[in-house]
Amino acid sequence: MALTGTSMTETGGVRAGYGVIEGPEPTDDMPSEVLPEGCHTIVLGVGDLNGILRGKRVTAEHWRSVRRRGISLDNTFFAMDVGSLLVPNDYSAADSGYPDLNILPRGPLRPIPWEDGVWMCLGRAQEKTGEPIPLDPRQPLLRAVEKARSMGLEPRAAGELEFYLLDPATGRPRENRPECYGLARAAELEPVLGPVRRNLAAMGVPVEQSNPEFSAGQVEVNLRHAPTLEAADHTLLLRGMIKQMVRPMGLVASFMAKPFHDRSGNGFHVHHSLWRDGRNAFATDGGLSDEGRWFLGGLQAAMRESSLVGSTHPNAYRRRKLYSYAPTSASWGVDNRTVALRVIDGEDAADDPIVRIESREAAADCNPYLLMAVQLAAGLKGIEQQIEPTRPxxxxxxxxxNRRRLPTDLHEAMEAARASAFLEEALGPMMVDLLIRNAERELEIVESEVTPLELARYLEVM
Structure with a gap:
């Protein structure tokens, strides 16, 4: 359950809001050799298959060498499961000897405000020969963005993520009473969420707003629109850094899709738009343009077969319940939170900058690069083939x-992914194979476990 924040100012008769304020273009260029004053440690990391930050901490004395050569990690880490075990795959197989790959610094150095003298930099993965890594989740998004640019379009996106703040001793929220959007609860949370917003802003992650969510202990943080590559970076950093920030506060932040059967799940909503010559290509007189409608049609057409990308683990399918604010069908509507694809439009041409499409299907624990890559590729295919959506x-x-039902479990999602030529084209066959193998492993682990609920229900009475 999320509201979209837009800062509205009048500029030349057109409201400036979503997608208009330009941020720095994401870059793979090396950051400066000169470190900020007082910097003694640089954190260099990338996101793995599950969107978990992995990398190394580098001393300032070693920065010049790392900037030139990168850091070395064995070639298994992109294919690690959530327990850091290797998911079998053809790229990082034992017969290769698990050789090194290189992570080179890219983009800006970002301060870590809660660690004095520590700065962070995201990385770019490559082989020793300079070739890209086929299991790097960022690669499909790079290709999708390049495809958009070849069509004369600049993609922009923004993420909204829900998560729980938990007591580490109990693994449960400390609150029992939900206060969705409650300002009294927001004030109680401010000693935690205030530093979260300010620290992320200092790191170059543009948070627009935060609020208590539908269930007790659940909160949402909304990011500002940015170029899509940058938006994926922002999402990766938001997840990884929030978890680090709240630990010293005596809390655990969990983006797990459905941690509690009796409370809301955690969603990851992505707002999409495409821009051409500084204008929103999705908009005509405040409504959805032809290109926007076709993009919507592409998203809708690919949603079922792409479900594995946004809901990677068995637990994620527990979100898909009636009246849960998580969609159960590939439906769409205008400003409708019961659908999977929510169109946000305006009243007239002055509102064109805010027209966008919100995809509400994914779980908060999926990989942001893979999710945005698949959604962008699907939308662009919709434009190319002029795919019409269903009636709203x-x-x-x-x-x-609605006959376009989404998969209700991971078995069903895997079947759809295996049969998808689109998914193989968007992500590459090796990445699709890794996603399926990872899902198979997670299913085996979960389905072989005897749960506490089963013991409590059957052990004594049967």
Whole structure:
């Protein structure tokens, strides 16, 4: 359950909001050789298959060498599961000897405000020969962005992520009473969320707003629109850095899709738009343009077969319940939170900058690069092939007779992914194979476990 924040100012008769304020273009260029004053440590990391930051901490004395040569990691880490075990794959197989790959610094150095003298830099993965890594989740998004640019379009995106703040001793929220959007609860959370917002801003991650969410202990943080590559970086950093920030405060931040059966799941909503010559290509007189409608049609057409990308683990499918604010069908509508694809439009041409499409299907624990890559590729295919969406859903999508049902479990999502030529084209066959193998492992682990609920229900009475 999320509201979209937009800073609105009048500029030449057109409201400036989503997508108009330009941030620095994401770059693979090396950061400066000269470190900020007082810097003694640089954190260099990238996101793995599950969007977990992995890398190394580098001393300032070693920075010049790392800037030139990168750091070396064995070639298994992109294919690690959530338990840091290697998921079998053809790239990092034992017969290769698990050789090194290189992570080179890219983009700006970012301060880590809660660690004095420590700065951070995201990395660019490559082989020793300079070739890209086929299992690097950022590669499909780079290709999708390049495709958009070849069509004369600049993609922009913004993430909204939900998560729980938990007591590490109990693994449960400390609050029992939900206060969705409650300002009293927001004030109680400010000693935690205030530093989170300010620290992320200092790191160049543009947070627009935060609020208590639908369930007790659940919060949401909304990011500002940015070029799509940068938006994925922002999401990766938000997840990784929030977890680090709240630990010293005596809390655990969990983006797990559905940690509690009796509370809301955690979603990852992505707002998309495409820009041409400084104008929103999705918009015409405040409504959805032809290109925007076709992009929507592409998203809708690919949603079922792409489900594995946004809901990677068995637990994620527990989110998909009726009246849960998580969609159960590949439906769309205008400003409708019961659908999977929510169109946000305006009243007239002055509102063109805010017109966008919000995809609400994914879980908060998926990989942001892979998710945005698949969604952008699907939308661009929609434009190329002029794919028309279905009729919009008006009112309750949960009650509608919608034949475009989304997978209800990981078995079903894997079947759809295996049959998808689109997914193989968007991500590459090796990445799709890794996602499926990872899902198979997670299913095996979860389905072989005897749960506490089963013991409590059956052990004594049977």
């Amino acid at each position: 859903t008006e009112g309750d999508a949960y009650a509608a007779d």
